[in-house]
Amino acid sequence: MELTSRIALVTGAAHRVGKTIALALAHSGASVIVHYGRSADAARETAAEISALGVDAFPVQADLRDPAQIDALFQAVEDRFGHLDILVNSAASFVKQPFDDIDLDSWKDVLQSNLSAPFLCSQRAARLMRAVPRPAGQPALIINITDLSGLFPWPGYVQHGVSKGGLIQLTRISARELAPDIRVNAIAPGAILPPPGMSADSDQWQAIGQQVPLRRTGSPDFIGQTVIFLAANDFITGVVIPVDGGEHLLGSLK
Secondary structure, three states, rough: OOOOOEEEEEOOOOOOOHHHHHHHHHOOOEEEEEOOOOOOOHHHHHHHHHHOOOOEEEEEEOOOOOOHHHHHHHHHHHHOOOOEEEEEOOOOOOOOHHHHHHHHHHHHHHHHHHHHHHHHHHHHHHHHHOOOOOOOOOOEEEEEEEOOHHHHOOOOOOOHHHHHHHHHHHHHHHHHHOOOOOEEEEEOOOOOOOOOOOOOOOOHHHHHHHOOOOOOOOOOHHHHHHHHHHHHOOOOOOEEEEEEOOOOOOOOOO
16 A cells, blocks of 8 residues: 555654554554654654654654644644644553542543543644645545454453443544544554563463464564555444454453
């Protein structure tokens, strides 16, 4: 898929899945805004890797819990490029907390990071995507990165699961509201990257892979490939694609 001349913004692009998505878009020819929260050094490294591919890379810092910083992020994109073609809402928190220990501040913080921020980013992106005329049959694209906690209840991930379930519904509502100018889809990764502190070679990670129908774990590259697929197919909107080795067929493994 050739994305030459396309402008893409990936939130949380400094490392892990967000970085892989940013690199996949760059390999296809897109210029990439590398959003990051606190990982400045990692963001600069990601931007350098993208620039080495011969496309424009633009790192921008913003705390997505702050609406004013979201506004500043999109103003920076507009000032640099003048338009936007692709937004990937990848940045998120991953909080596990017992039900009885969740106070209102903890609840609000997760919902702000995982649901309100993607909404506000999508809203600002839609305005920028519509700011210039688009070729017929080439709508802009928003992709939300959710996970299986939005489909199945994971014990201990109360506010996280609620936020990801809300993101799935936001995907569907946005797809209907923003058509035909903008397509909106979501990707729900399964076991594609071990959590921080766990090695990909560990027995624990391999055991997780053995529980899913394909009997193996995946890699972030599968998410990047799915992003490129969604960018290529202009007749898909409002869907949630599990990239999980079939884990969604079983329900929750948590």
